[in-house]
Amino acid sequence: MELASSALVELKDFEGTGRGVAALRDTEEGEVLFEVELKHCWTAERARVALGIDGHGLSEREAILAHLMVASEGPKSCHLQQLPPLEEVNLPNFWASEDLDELQGSEVQTHAMRLKEELPEDFSRLCESLRNAGPAASTLAKSMSFASYQWAWSIYSSRVMSLSVSDGSPIFAIVPGLDMFNHSPSMPPGLFKLEKDRNMVVMRAGARLVAGEQVFINYAQPMFNSQMLQSFGFLLEDEALQSSQITLSLQVSAAKLMVQQRLLDACTDGGHEVLHSPAAADFEGLQELIVRHTLTLQKPLPPAFLGMVRAQHLQGDALHPSASASCLQGLRGPQAKEELRALLLVSLLLEGKLQELRGGELEDRRVLQSGSLSRARRLALLQRHGERRVLLAARAEVERLQLRCVQQAMGRLTDCQEKCEHCPDCQKAQTPWLHRLQAASHRLRAEVSSVASLSKSLFDRLDASHLMQACHLINLWVVGITSPLEMQKLCLAPATWPQSWTLENAQEQPKVWEEEGSEYLKIYVQKLQLWGSWLLAQWMHAEAVLAEELSGMGAEQVFLRQKYAWSLPTAEALEALQRKAPLLEVGAGKGYWASLLRERSVDILAFDSESELELGGGGGGGGSKFCEVLEGRPPRAVSEHQAGRTLVLMWPDYLGLGTYGLECLEAYEGEELILVGEWRTNTFGSYAPGISHHGQSFSLEFQEKVESDFCLLETIELPRWPLFLDCLQIFRRR
Structure with a gap:
């Protein structure tokens, strides 16, 4: 704070945020905490004078970078001594490869890798600009190293501020002392500004403070963790600051571009950025429209993002100016299929983003809790974990919308x-x-x-x-x-x-x-x-x-x-049969259920006859059997083998007709009976000619006889083929 004209603050180390700024005394909101003259700040104007290149063609940024590089080579001012070395700035584009790899699939990694590639070219351009700025500047260029440029770039990127001026364009500057304040999104923006008439940078308290309390400023608003990490080398563990970005690159016609632009204009929440748009609104064929969308936990599916995907699915007469409103609200009626198609595509995009991210949610939590991490790796895992949470929330929301769309379609069956x-x-x-x-x-x-x-x-x-x-x-x-x-x-x-x-x-x-x-x-x-x-x-x-x-x-x-069985076996049904062993199944068809029971070491005798294999029974149709099925018809198969066994009948009366089941029942003397198929209390009725109201598995006479002589103990629902209602029922003799 040595360069400050006045200061009610001092540098101090804080737990959690590290080096920061503390209030020297109790302070009211809006009170001036800190002032520094513009002449002490790192500005383009000061840089050009110091480098002797005033009036030559260096940009603001290039001039400040060159000034930082030259100043760092000589005797260091108090402010320069406070500035951290490159490795402590912690910007991702300077991380080791293994740390940057932890951000695989993140936009932060993409941004960092692009900067890694661009920095050598930027350095070459700066040197070329200096060589063209006269003999003195050319001499400076020869003495500059890429390592020095990397450090200056990291300081500029993480500490430069836009100083608002009441009249005119803002001035970019690194302000000694002000660059030591830490960021808090809870602080209002605009706490510091340049008072041009005094050439003084003034910073005011954004809240009431007590002596020793840390003073924060707001670097930019809104700003999510990804932006903090890219620009300043830190992030905050606040779920409201977690985000993920998806870039849509679309081929659009002139008509579709009009709809897309109208819906983007209607979205004023700042959740999207147009990266490229056709120069003219009236063109032939297709041109590219590129828009980057920011997803957050508060808005996992921003209206602009979802609206753009919907608009891309509209065709023909649906592409009218008012279509932008329906794209934001959701496509209905004849366009419901396009709504579902768009939602399915969004789901696919989100799944792709999730798969690109390294690791998994549980693994990230475990590693983060381990504590033995470098700062860069910890930041990478926190960023990745936050992005994954946002993408999972977006996926859950789009799945909810998909199901609602299907529900509305099914509702029209009524x-x-x-x-x-x-x-x-x-x-x-x-x-x-x-x-x-x-x-x-x-x-x-x-x-x-x-x-x-x-x-x-x-x-x-x-x-x-x-x-x-x-x-x-x-x-x-x-x-x-x-x-x-x-x-x-x-x-x-x-x-x-x-x-x-x-x-x-x-x-x-x-x-x-x-x-x-x-x-x-x-x-x-x-x-x-x-x-x-x-x-x-x-x-x-x-x-x-x-x-x-x-x-x-x-x-x-x-x-x-016919190939397997008329009813579908489940683990629950097989377990129920197993409890009632030993078993006797008559009308077993190809023995599919019996084969599964024998795999469970269940004692079961299975009988059928060649004539039944063609229609009802447990199977039917041609082809080989799944296990040994003995030949035998009722009543003989029942009367000769029922001793100590529970009778099992599955679909004995095909189409609910015939006497096969009744013959088995009349010959059976056991206490318990297991039936598989439809029952008259649970069918879809006679919805077509030839379909019995009492079901298609047992004759009406058989069902009446069972209900007269037995009481129902247990019912197990079975999977149903369309238009059928199969179940397994266990009866005990009255």
């Missing part, structure tokens, strides 16, 4: 307009929406590439539960089942369940997409994901689907059920 209940053509086609499906079929075929693109994005980005649920709901809608009470039997993902539909009596469904299940279960999950993504993509395009593709999915479903 719209009963165009529903035709009595038309012979609709009845024959087994759907009350035949005319609507036919009207949309041409559009869906014409836009098949767009549907395929959206379907792939949905498959890649959405959790399986949402796609599987969409597959179920759309299948139910096609056959005319739109009752919330009926549909809630298939709720797998409440976040995308139509908002207007109740979930009061929803049954807990097995989360098979989270299980390490059997081969059949994995195929089932994959198929419903695939079908769900395709049907949802079609629905987003036309609020309809192609009927022939649904038929194809139905045929594939039947093929898989």
